[in-house]
Amino acid sequence: MKKCHIAYLACTAALLGTGLGAAAPDAGHRVHIVHPGESIQKAVDAARPGDTVLVAAGTYRQSVDISTPGLTLRGMGRGTVLRPAAGTATTAPAAGTGTAKPAPKPAKPSKPAKPAKPAKPAKAPKPARSASSCAASGNGICVTGTKDHNVDGVTLASLTVTGFTKNGVYATDADGLTVRRVTAVKNGVWGIATERSLHGEFRDNTARDNGDAGLFLANSVKEEMGATDTDGTVVEHNRLTGNRIGVTVRRLRNLTVADNLLTDNCAAVFVVGDENKPKAGFVTVTENRIEHNNKSCPKTARLDALQGSGIVLTGAEDSVITRNVIKDNAGKSPLSGGIVLFKSFVGTTSDRNRISDNLLRDNSPADLVNTDTGKGNAFEGNDCRSSKPAGLC
Structure with a gap:
C-alpha cells in the first residue's frame, strides 16, 4: 500500500512538472489523472470541489460536463485534444448485414416445439450521463449551473477542443469561470461561449x-x-483569427476586452445591445491589435453580411474604445470600417460612448464610421485619416 501511494505521488509530480507550470493542489484536494483511452467524465464525476482532473496528452473522443464547483480541468497543452465521439449507428442494422443470428430451423412435425419461456423483463435504462447531454447538444466541454445556483470557481486550462458541431466550450450560470490557454478550433458555432455568467476570466486562449x-x-x-x-469579466491576451466574429459581447455590462490580437475574421469585435433595459454598455475595449479582418461572411437572419469590420458598437451606451491599433480592415458591408457606431437593427441608438486615442490606418470605407443618431458619443484624440461623416478624425 505504501509503494502504491508513493507511485501515485511520483506520477502526479511528474505530470504537474511537464510544461504545466502548476503548483500542487492544496492539502486535502486530489489530482485525478486521465490517460488516453480513459474517460475524462468518470474522473470529473469522482472529483470533489477543489480537485484537479489532469488529462495527459493524447486525443479523447468524448465530451465532458462539469457541475462541480472549484474543479480544475487541465490538459498538457495543445497536445491534449478533445474531439467528438466517433459516430455510431442510430437505427437497427438492415437485413443481410451479417449482424442478425440465423433463423432457427423449423420444429419437426412429430415433436412440436415447446412454448418459449417468457422473456425476462428488460431492465430500465440507466439515466443518461451529463456528458451525453453535452455531446448530444454538439458541445465539447460544458460547465453547467442553474438559474438558482451558479457553479462557482471552475477552471479550464491547457487543452484543445475541436470539430464539435456546436461549441468547443459552453458555460451557463457560471461564477468565476477561468478559461486559460485553451485552443478552440473549427467548431460549428462558437469556440468558447458563456451565458448568464459572472466574474469570468478568458486569458491566453486561441480561437480559430x-x-x-x-x-x-x-x-x-x-x-x-x-x-x-458581469461584475468585471475580463477577455485578455487572446488570439482570435479566422472566425466570423472574433469577440461578441451581447447584452452585457461591466466587461473589459484588452490586449487581444484579432485578425482575418469577418469582424473583430462586436458590442451588441437592443431595446431591452438596461441597455448593453460600460464595456471597455482597449489596447487590442485589430488587423486585416477581411474574411467575407454572408448575411444571416439576424445580421447583414460582414467583411472588414474592426470594432462595432450597436445599441450600446457608456462604453470606452481607447488605445487600440486598427489597420487594413476593408469591406463593403454597412458594418465595414475601423470603428463603427451603428444604429441597431431594432432601432436602438448608441449613446455616450467615448472613442479616443486609437491609431487607425487604411480602413475602408473609413477609419471612423458613425451612422448612429445617438447622443453624447465623443471622438477624441484618434490618429486617423478618414471618417464618415468627415471631421471625426
Missing part, C-alpha cells in the same frame, strides 16, 4: 476558424431580457 464567434459572451440567447452586469 469557428463558425460564428471565437469568444461569445451573452446574457441569454433564448430569452428577451435586459443586459446583465
Whole structure:
C-alpha cells in the first residue's frame, strides 16, 4: 500500500512538472489523472470541489460536463485534444448485414416445439450521463449551473477542443469561470461561449476558424431580457483569427476586452445591445491589435453580411474604445470600417460612448464610421485619416 501511494505521488509530480507550470493542489484536494483511452467524465464525476482532473496528452473522443464547483480541468497543452465521439449507428442494422443470428430451423412435425419461456423483463435504462447531454447538444466541454445556483470557481486550462458541431466550450450560470490557454478550433458555432455568467476570466486562449464567434459572451440567447452586469469579466491576451466574429459581447455590462490580437475574421469585435433595459454598455475595449479582418461572411437572419469590420458598437451606451491599433480592415458591408457606431437593427441608438486615442490606418470605407443618431458619443484624440461623416478624425 505504501509503494502504491508513493507511485501515485511520483506520477502526479511528474505530470504537474511537464510544461504545466502548476503548483500542487492544496492539502486535502486530489489530482485525478486521465490517460488516453480513459474517460475524462468518470474522473470529473469522482472529483470533489477543489480537485484537479489532469488529462495527459493524447486525443479523447468524448465530451465532458462539469457541475462541480472549484474543479480544475487541465490538459498538457495543445497536445491534449478533445474531439467528438466517433459516430455510431442510430437505427437497427438492415437485413443481410451479417449482424442478425440465423433463423432457427423449423420444429419437426412429430415433436412440436415447446412454448418459449417468457422473456425476462428488460431492465430500465440507466439515466443518461451529463456528458451525453453535452455531446448530444454538439458541445465539447460544458460547465453547467442553474438559474438558482451558479457553479462557482471552475477552471479550464491547457487543452484543445475541436470539430464539435456546436461549441468547443459552453458555460451557463457560471461564477468565476477561468478559461486559460485553451485552443478552440473549427467548431460549428462558437469556440468558447458563456451565458448568464459572472466574474469570468478568458486569458491566453486561441480561437480559430469557428463558425460564428471565437469568444461569445451573452446574457441569454433564448430569452428577451435586459443586459446583465458581469461584475468585471475580463477577455485578455487572446488570439482570435479566422472566425466570423472574433469577440461578441451581447447584452452585457461591466466587461473589459484588452490586449487581444484579432485578425482575418469577418469582424473583430462586436458590442451588441437592443431595446431591452438596461441597455448593453460600460464595456471597455482597449489596447487590442485589430488587423486585416477581411474574411467575407454572408448575411444571416439576424445580421447583414460582414467583411472588414474592426470594432462595432450597436445599441450600446457608456462604453470606452481607447488605445487600440486598427489597420487594413476593408469591406463593403454597412458594418465595414475601423470603428463603427451603428444604429441597431431594432432601432436602438448608441449613446455616450467615448472613442479616443486609437491609431487607425487604411480602413475602408473609413477609419471612423458613425451612422448612429445617438447622443453624447465623443471622438477624441484618434490618429486617423478618414471618417464618415468627415471631421471625426
